[in-house]
Amino acid sequence: xxxxxxxxxxxxxxxxxxxxxxxxxxxxxxxxxxxxxxxxxxxxxxxxxxxxxxxxxxxxxxxxxxxxxxxxxxxxxxxxxxxxxxxxxxxxxxxxxxxxxxxxxxxxxxxxxxxxxxxxxxxxxxxxxxxxxxxxxxxxxxxxxxxxxxxxxxxxxxxxxxxxxxxxxxxxxxxxxxxxxxxxxxxxxxxxxxxxxxxxxxxxxxxxxxxxxxxxxxxxxxxxxxxxxxxxxxxxxxxxxxxxxxxxxxxxxxxxxxxxxxxxxxxxxxxxxxxxxxxxxxxxxxxxxxxxxxxxxxxxxxxxxxxxxxxxxxxxxxxxxxxxxxxxxxxxxxxxxxxxxxxxxxxxxxxxxxxxxxxxxxxxxxxxxxxxxxxxxxxxxxxxxxxxxxxxxxxxxxxxxxxxxxxxxxxxxxxxxxxxxxxxxxxxxxxxxxxxxxxxxxxxxxxxxxxxxxxxxxxxxxxxxxxxxxxxxxxxxxxxxxxxxxxxxxxxxxxxxxxxxxxxx
Amino acid sequence: xxxxxxxxxxxxxxxxxxxxxxxxxxxxxxxxxxxxxxxxxxxxxxxxxxxxxxxxxxxxxxxxxxxxxxxxxxxxxxxxxxxxxxxxxxxxxxxxxxxxxxxxxxxxxxxxxxxxxxxxxxxxxxxxxxxxxxxxxxxxxxxxxxxxxxxxxxxxxxxxxxxxxxxxxxxxxxxxxxxxxxxxxxxxxxxxxxxxxxxxxxxxxxxxxxxxxxxxxxxxxxxxxxxxxxxxxxxxxxxxxxxxxxxxxxxxxxxxxxxxxxxxxxxxxxxxxxxxxxxxxxxxxxxxxxxxxxxxxxxxxxxxxxxxxxxxxxxxxxxxxxxxxxxxxxxxxxxxxxxx
Numbered sequence: 033x034x035x036x037x038x039x040x041x042x043x044x045x046x047x048x049x050x051x052x053x054x055x056x057x058x059x060x061x062x063x064x065x066x067x068x069x070x071x072x073x074x075x076x077x078x079x080x081x082x083x084x085x086x087x088x089x090x091x092x093x094x095x096x097x098x099x100x101x102x103x104x105x106x107x108x109x110x111x112x113x114x115x116x117x118x119x120x121x122x123x124x125x126x127x128x129x130x131x132x133x134x135x136x137x138x139x140x141x142x143x144x145x146x147x148x149x150x151x152x153x154x155x156x157x158x159x160x161x162x163x164x165x166x167x168x169x170x171x172x173x174x175x176x177x178x179x180x181x182x183x184x185x186x187x188x189x190x191x192x193x194x195x196x197x198x199x200x201x202x203x204x205x206x207x208x209x210x211x212x213x214x215x216x217x218x219x220x221x222x223x224x225x226x227x228x229x230x231x232x233x234x235x236x237x238x239x240x241x242x243x244x245x246x247x248x249x250x251x252x253x254x255x256x257x258x259x260x261x262x263x264x265x266x267x268x269x270x271x272x273x274x275x276x277x278x279x280x281x282x283x284x285x286x287x288x289x290x291x292x293x294x295x296x297x298x299x300x301x302x303x304x305x306x307x308x309x310x311x312x313x314x315x316x317x318x319x320x321x322x323x324x325x326x327x328x329x330x331x332x333x334x335x336x337x338x339x340x341x342x343x344x345x346x347x348x349x350x351x352x353x354x355x356x357x358x359x360x361x362x363x364x365x366x367x368x369x370x371x372x373x374x375x376x377x378x379x380x381x382x383x384x385x386x387x388x389x390x391x392x393x394x395x396x397x398x399x400x401x402x403x404x405x406x407x408x409x410x411x412x413x414x415x416x417x418x419x420x421x422x423x424x425x426x427x428x429x430x431x432x433x434x435x436x437x438x439x440x441x442x443x444x445x446x447x448x449x450x451x452x453x454x455x456x457x458x459x460x461x462x463x464x465x466x467x468x469x470x471x472x473x474x475x476x477x478x479x480x481x482x483x484x485x486x487x488x489x490x491x492x493x494x495x496x497x498x499x500x501x502x503x504x505x506x507x508x509x510x511x512x513x514x515x516x517x518x519x520x521x522x523x524x525x526x527x528x529x530x531x532x533x534x535x536x537x
Numbered sequence: 538x539x540x541x542x543x544x545x546x547x548x549x550x551x552x553x554x555x556x557x558x559x560x561x562x563x564x565x566x567x568x569x570x571x572x573x574x575x576x577x578x579x580x581x582x583x584x585x586x587x588x589x590x591x592x593x594x595x596x597x598x599x600x601x602x603x604x605x606x607x608x609x610x611x612x613x614x615x616x617x618x619x620x621x622x623x624x625x626x627x628x629x630x631x632x633x634x635x636x637x638x639x640x641x642x643x644x645x646x647x648x649x650x651x652x653x654x655x656x657x658x659x660x661x662x663x664x665x666x667x668x669x670x671x672x673x674x675x676x677x678x679x680x681x682x683x684x685x686x687x688x689x690x691x692x693x694x695x696x697x698x699x700x701x702x703x704x705x706x707x708x709x710x711x712x713x714x715x716x717x718x719x720x721x722x723x724x725x726x727x728x729x730x731x732x733x734x735x736x737x738x739x740x741x742x743x744x745x746x747x748x749x750x751x752x753x754x755x756x757x758x759x760x761x762x763x764x765x766x767x768x769x770x771x772x773x774x775x776x777x778x779x780x781x782x783x784x785x786x787x788x789x790x791x792x793x794x795x796x797x798x799x800x801x802x803x804x805x806x807x808x809x810x811x812x813x814x815x816x817x818x819x820x821x822x823x824x825x826x827x828x829x830x831x832x833x834x835x836x837x838x839x840x841x842x843x844x845x846x847x848x849x850x851x852x853x854x855x856x857x858x859x860x861x862x863x864x865x866x867x868x869x870x871x872x873x874x875x876x877x
Contacts, residue, residue: 111762127762129755131823136748137759143748144764150745 040103042067042233043088043119043202048097050083057083059257060097065202068231070224072244072265075254076277076498081237084254085206088235089121090114115141118201122191122208130180135161137179138194164193167226169219185216192223203227204235207332221247239331241270241535253277274531299323300356302490303373303459308351310342314514315351320459320490325481327505328494329530335514337378340463340494344368344375355458369398374452376445378464378494385448387437391429392418394436394447399454421450425480442473449480460484461492466500478504498527510534566868567816567832571839578843585846596724598838600625600785600792601808602831603730606737607781608813609830610774613741615754615822616664616671618775620656621782622805623682626798628652628783629790630686630695637701642710649787650780656682657779661772671775679806686798696795715791726788733781738827750774754822811858812837815865836861 041064050058058080065071075081086092087099090108099106101117108114114121128137136143138161143152161175168189179187188208195203208220224234224247238244244251245268252262253276260276299322307315312335320326330336342349345363353360355371368375386394395418396403403414418432427446429439436444445465452460465481466474481504485491495501501508508525510518510533518533520526578585585591604621611618632649636642656678663674697703697711717725741747752760753770760767790796816833818825840861844854 112764115762115764127756127759129752129759129823131755132751136752140752140759140763140765143745143752144760146745148744148746148749151743152745152748 044100072248079254080257120195120200121204135175306352310349312338327501327508330511334511372458374457392432441468595727599726599730607778612818619675620678622802624782625786625802627686629786653779653783657776661775665768
């Protein structure tokens with residue numbers, strides 16, 4: 033942060049655009065990264081940060097605009113091209129080989145650059161790896177340890193060690209410390225400062241505003257696929273950053289939840305959770321009433337993403353759950369369904385949907401006993417139910433036998449919603465209910481959820497998209513470090529309030 | 538640890554726990570199992586612990602061993618090759634037919650090996666650039682190659698002898714390769730196995746190529762971002778497998794100079810994969826060693842031999858081999874927590 037004439041940027045981005053089906057992920061963004069600076073990129077989920085990083089990593093190709101490296105127009109056609117240009121991206125999900133040792137992982141690009149018929153220089157590898165680890169203050173780690181045996185934090189540092197060894201000129205850290213302890217992240221910050229001193233550009237993507245303010249020389253705020261502003265980090269406050277990240281008008285639908293809040297205040301409690309403890313969650317207690325949409329917000333590492341699975345019994349848990357006063361025994365999904373809970377998981381492709389099966393079979397797949405007789409599917413009943421759900425949810429399909437994989441994200445989500453409804457839930461838990469869904473279908477899904485709540489179901493909406501919570505929930509719980517850090521109701525629900533409770537450090 | 542220690546001595550914490558590490562190694566379990574089996578057989582039978590019998594076991598496992606060495610590369614690279622039994626048959630037959638046609642030994646063997654190379658190349662290209670899972674690609678090749686062998690021979694047995702047209706000196710050298718003994722003691726097949734295994738061990742453990750094989754199988758993504766050409770490495774592994782299967786097939790014909798396309802090497806791929814997996818290679822890639830594979834091959838060989846010496850029926854032998862596969866891999870999975 034010394035006073036110097038502004039150096040020429042090492043990586044410059046002009047009017048970069050990236051379009052995904054139904055979403056404009058990057059909308060003509062421009063930003064310049066200078067040598068030897070720590071440049072933080074912040075923004076809400078969906079602001080376009082990850083897309084930008086993936087383009088820099090060579091994993092995605094932009095649809096328009098220009099990237100200049102050292103002032104010359106460049107295309108980053110592949111991950112290899114990115115590394116050759118001196119850019120190293122350390123992702124949250126790491127590119128390491130668990131079956132190889134630390135030394136072998138750190139030296140992998142070295143090995144790739146050498147001749148196939150050369151020998152493996154074991155001693156040199158070990159020595160170099162140890163040197164790289166020592167630079168990160170991890171000299172006590174044995175370079176011969178298999179990476180698969182390390183903690184996530186150690187893996188992250190190993191990946192950074194590899195990046196340092198390759199003399200990366202631009203080091204992109206994507207949420208680098210979400211898995212690190214306080215001490216480990218302190219060490220990481222020291223390393224970042226050290227690298228900056230050596231002229232390395234560090235692009236730092238983070239949700240933790242306090243760290244960003246501590247660490248960054250400049251901060252770029254992204255929102256809705258656009259770069260809003262790039263600020264020098266002097267005299268900035270968390271409030272200032274939050275305001276830049278938010279800056280959005282409220283939707284009219286907010287009105288609905290304000291009215292609904294008044295309505296449902298007296299409604300009976302349907303779901304009561306006492307001291308729920310599970311991986312990432314620490315004695316969380318709350319309740320949801322009939323007819324309300326309860327929003328759950330928080331940062332990616334707050335425990336929010338485990339809540340749905342924990343409630344539904346997909347992971348081991350402790351604590352007491354009751355539905356309509358009846359205690360939920362046996363923490364398995366079958367018991368949850370039997371007792372009136374339904375889950376719409378976030379990971380539609382992996383966990384949520386039977387993509388290779390038909391619409392009709394997906395709709396009944398959570399309630400098979402009701403639709404089978406002596407071991408045979410009651411095809412007539414299946415089709416009747418499927419037709420009813422498709423009509424109710426206004427899902428656009430060509431016929432009931434259509435494979436789910438061929439539907440759009442929004443229509444897939446509606447079918448999965450339909451599957452939950454067939455089980456006649458008292459509690460409907462949704463995790464990222466509109467992820468990968470285009471704007472039009474989003475609004476439809478919101479309307480459907482309000483309708484379901486209106487029938488007296490308690491709807492629990494876990495979401496990373498704050499506007500979605502504001503628009504639909506009459507009450508919002510914010511999680512941080514596995515605990516509830518705040519409860520907002522009615523007019524108190526706004527972006528600043530949610531972010532402040534999610535991030536306060 | 539202090540700086541002084543770290544820079545001064547090259548001996549890190551590793552070396553202090555050599556014994557513990559040795560015991561923790563995947564091979565240790567297989568080795569102990571083999572040892573126990575050998576001890577038991579030494580006491581339970583008269584014939585087991587004689588140099589003649591042990592060399593005999595060595596000869597019996599050699600062809601399986603040569604192929605298992607190739608399979609080790611393929612499995613470590615994260616792929617599998619089901620076509621090796623058919624390659625074994627076709628390459629042997631090709632060499633045999635050329636010898637009968639009056640070819641000299643080396644060109645005939647070269648042509649047989651070339652068959653293996655081409656099959657390996659096809660397997661590799663289909664499984665990488667062709668984007669087929671190798672299980673499917675090589676399953677297809679299993680049938681195609683077997684079919685080619687049947688067409689080539691018209692389903693008739695091929696017998697390599699002078700009456701069918703083989704030159705006498707070619708026949709003699711060819712027979713020596715399969716049936717001969719080095720220093721009149723060590724079976725030539727075993728000599729070839731030892732050479733192949735030693736070379737493969739050097740390549741896999743000490744060469745840059747070996748490193749790439751492990752990297753590609755351990756995490757294709759990590760290998761790719763490091764600049765390793767994942768496809769080339771995998772194709773090379775398949776080609777190596779093809780050559781070794783062909784070589785084993787040629788030796789097989791040299792040992793038993795009659796072969797039939799419909800029978801030879803039928804189901805052999807399963808024995809090869811079984812031995813490799815008992816030796817610690819993982820079907821999910823990234824893991825396996827030549828030493829482990831040799832031990833896996835020996836376990837199966839010693840067990841067959843021991844059961845014969847004890848007069849156990851061949852039917853029971855099959856069953857026992859199956860148990861060994863499940864127990865050997867099971868011990869590994871149940872006793873250690875695997876990194877995920």
